[in-house]
Amino acid sequence: MDPNLSNVDFRDFWHLAPAIVLSVWGLVVLLADLALAGRMSAPARRRAIGWLTLAGVALALLAAAGLMQVQQLAQAETQGTPGWLSPSLAEYFSRPGGSIFLGTLSADLQTGVLNVLFILMLGLVVWLSMAWSFTEDWGEYFALVTWATVGMMLLAASEELVTLFLTLETMTICLYLTTAFEKTRRRSAEGGLKYFVYGSVSSALFLFGLSLLYGLTGTTQFEAIRTALASTGGAGTGLSGNVAGATALLLMLVGFGFKIAAVPFHQWAPDAYEGAPAPVTALIATGSKLASFVALMKVFLHALQPWSHPSNELLGPGWLGVIAIVSAVTMTYGNFAALAQRNFKRMLAYSSIANAGYMLVGVAAASVSTRGAEAAGSVLFYLVVYAFANIGAFAVAAWLVRDKKTDDIDDLNGLGMQSPLLAVCILVLMLSLIGIPPFAGFFGKLYMFMEALNQQRAETRLTLMGLVALGLMNSVVSAFYYVRVLKAMFFREPGGSRRLGLAGRSIEIPIAIGALVAIFFGIFPGPLISVMQAAAVPMLTTSSGGFAATVSAPSGTGYAPLLPAKTAAPASPKSARPEPEQAKRYEARMKEAQAKASASASASPGAQPKNAPAAQPKNAPAKKAEAQEKDQ
Amino acid sequence: MASDIPLNWFLYFAAASFSIGLVGVLVRRNAIAVLMAIEIMLNAANVNLVAFWRYYGNPPPGAGPLPGVILALFVITVAAAEVAVGIGMILLCYRRWHAADVDRYDSMSG
Numbered sequence: 001m002d003p004n005l006s007n008v009d010f011r012d013f014w015h016l017a018p019a020i021v022l023s024v025w026g027l028v029v030l031l032a033d034l035a036l037a038g039r040m041s042a043p044a045r046r047r048a049i050g051w052l053t054l055a056g057v058a059l060a061l062l063a064a065a066g067l068m069q070v071q072q073l074a075q076a077e078t079q080g081t082p083g084w085l086s087p088s089l090a091e092y093f094s095r096p097g098g099s100i101f102l103g104t105l106s107a108d109l110q111t112g113v114l115n116v117l118f119i120l121m122l123g124l125v126v127w128l129s130m131a132w133s134f135t136e137d138w139g140e141y142f143a144l145v146t147w148a149t150v151g152m153m154l155l156a157a158s159e160e161l162v163t164l165f166l167t168l169e170t171m172t173i174c175l176y177l178t179t180a181f182e183k184t185r186r187r188s189a190e191g192g193l194k195y196f197v198y199g200s201v202s203s204a205l206f207l208f209g210l211s212l213l214y215g216l217t218g219t220t221q222f223e224a225i226r227t228a229l230a231s232t233g234g235a236g237t238g239l240s241g242n243v244a245g246a247t248a249l250l251l252m253l254v255g256f257g258f259k260i261a262a263v264p265f266h267q268w269a270p271d272a273y274e275g276a277p278a279p280v281t282a283l284i285a286t287g288s289k290l291a292s293f294v295a296l297m298k299v300f301l302h303a304l305q306p307w308s309h310p311s312n313e314l315l316g317p318g319w320l321g322v323i324a325i326v327s328a329v330t331m332t333y334g335n336f337a338a339l340a341q342r343n344f345k346r347m348l349a350y351s352s353i354a355n356a357g358y359m360l361v362g363v364a365a366a367s368v369s370t371r372g373a374e375a376a377g378s379v380l381f382y383l384v385v386y387a388f389a390n391i392g393a394f395a396v397a398a399w400l401v402r403d404k405k406t407d408d409i410d411d412l413n414g415l416g417m418q419s420p421l422l423a424v425c426i427l428v429l430m431l432s433l434i435g436i437p438p439f440a441g442f443f444g445k446l447y448m449f450m451e452a453l454n455q456q457r458a459e460t461r462l463t464l465m466g467l468v469a470l471g472l473m474n475s476v477v478s479a480f481y482y483v484r485v486l487k488a489m490f491f492r493e494p495g496g497s498r499r500l501g502l503a504g505r506s507i508e509i510p511i512a513i514g515a516l517v518a519i520f521f522g523i524f525p526g527p528l529i530s531v532m533q534a535a536a537v538p539m540l541t542t543s544s545g546g547f548a549a550t551v552s553a554p555s556g557t558g559y560a561p562l563l564p565a566k567t568a569a570p571a572s573p574k575s576a577r578p579e580p581e582q583a584k585r586y587e588a589r590m591k592e593a594q595a596k597a598s599a600s601a602s603a604s605p606g607a608q609p610k611n612a613p614a615a616q617p618k619n620a621p622a623k624k625a626e627a628q629e630k631d632q
Numbered sequence: 633m634a635s636d637i638p639l640n641w642f643l644y645f646a647a648a649s650f651s652i653g654l655v656g657v658l659v660r661r662n663a664i665a666v667l668m669a670i671e672i673m674l675n676a677a678n679v680n681l682v683a684f685w686r687y688y689g690n691p692p693p694g695a696g697p698l699p700g701v702i703l704a705l706f707v708i709t710v711a712a713a714e715v716a717v718g719i720g721m722i723l724l725c726y727r728r729w730h731a732a733d734v735d736r737y738d739s740m741s742g
Contacts, residue, residue, distance in 0.1 A: 183724075186729075189721065
């Protein structure tokens, strides 16, 4: 056995339980559709397979919640283990969270919480899909939507560039396909193709940036990249004069910017959102955005953190300036373009673009704040609140398409008189999206902008204050187009040739749940914000502690940035396997580098929080050292 | 061996090929030509990955001996899947517009 490689711990598969359940269930759904295809009509099959998919979603939810519960039980037991867990499993689960599968995926509070969220969103989208027949291929549709969610769950858990790319592509390709699923409308195919072309180009750009980052640091693991960039010499020279590094960073920003629909990478969003069937748009706007933001925060706030703002200038060499500019332009463009929209889904697309701008303010704040994890947690809170409100909004769009065949804002005329209860729920959703108290959207914006103002580096204060001011002004502008929806509902007479029928359970439930979430987390934002802030800590600081035995770290000489006169160090890959003694020296050097990196990181203000949850990552290197002693 | 062709040459080639692909995506009107240009871009990134793996010194312990190559293999697989999906979408659009010209796909506005 190669002494260089550690063994995979097969108990790590337990942490993948929800993803495995959903993947297998996608196949079950496909087979069920195949079996039922001859015997049932399409609408009946839609209901049957929809309920089958919901059964799978319930199983996956059980698995995710059960996993969190087992972890909590095993870690809370100070003596003795729960009787029904085998001893090795009990020992396995009692380790604190960390990375699994040799450091490629993380398994901690953050992944547990996000798994539950993604499965809930999938359930709502599947329920919404059962509202009307926009396609005949129900097995394929539900399977693709399920597998897209698997991609999202693993994307939010990835700790490494390879896994990031693979899961990003999994999620995105499934979403390309489902966008084009409505075969009776031309706009669906067009939206799908535009999404596909833009998406593939940005994936290629992202991959090129990824390859440059791999070349600069010699490793693909986020923690190791961070160590390499924070060290002195070689890759650790910061971004000044580092053309390759700046290129890598900008290209990766392009890739992520496409996924979150930031300007100027937003061109696909209006067409894809308008063309796709409403439940698919709901999944793109909520699940895909949430997963992409988590991945963006992991890469930029964890792996590329040393490059965020190393200098004292206002927009110095570092990605903070770029993100600030992108955020400002995105907010402004999204809000002003939404003012001109008459199509409901298109308006929601531009609102989605604008919300990405607000969230980037939170990301910028998290990079320089001394309370980095709290700021990242506030972004997560905002994402969750925004996601549930959006699912409700797209349920309204689904209702419009189902009954009236078009989804213009004018089609909502007179809804207030027709279904007053649902109209009030929609009112709540719109007010939450604007950010009016006491609904949850207000608290999302409050927390995020508070964190942006609550940091202590004087040179970035101006940038962040400007961003917050711009965000507040843009929120005022956004009120105009959301209120247009309310005006149509409550102050206009119903018109047009077709009337809106009864909503039916599949549409009422998502709208009602969205409104309930907006009200509940508006009155009690505390629990959710603390959960999100606790979840953000492992997201930003996951080291290899806990499950994996080693994390790969770059060797002593990092690769120098591209300079024309230099050639690379002569490579001898055949001698690339260090002997055990050399391996010990490697690990000693790596431990030293990590200790130095964490010491220097905690000395500088723009670093991780120093409060109690941060004690866990500090214990992790100690536990890892112990594991290494045991291995040797 | 490794010191024959300087690493920079591989990187310049990859960058040039990537730019050619990017220009192709922006300029070409036929949807399938756009797909080919996307493939060129993905393969340029692959060249980059393998070149960095080949010329980089010692891979870190615990990473295995072939990180760049394995990543390139995964990328090839993903690119193949993407092309399959893309061809399907282009077929869908062709059936509706009777043209594979991306400039004609403009039914949505605003």
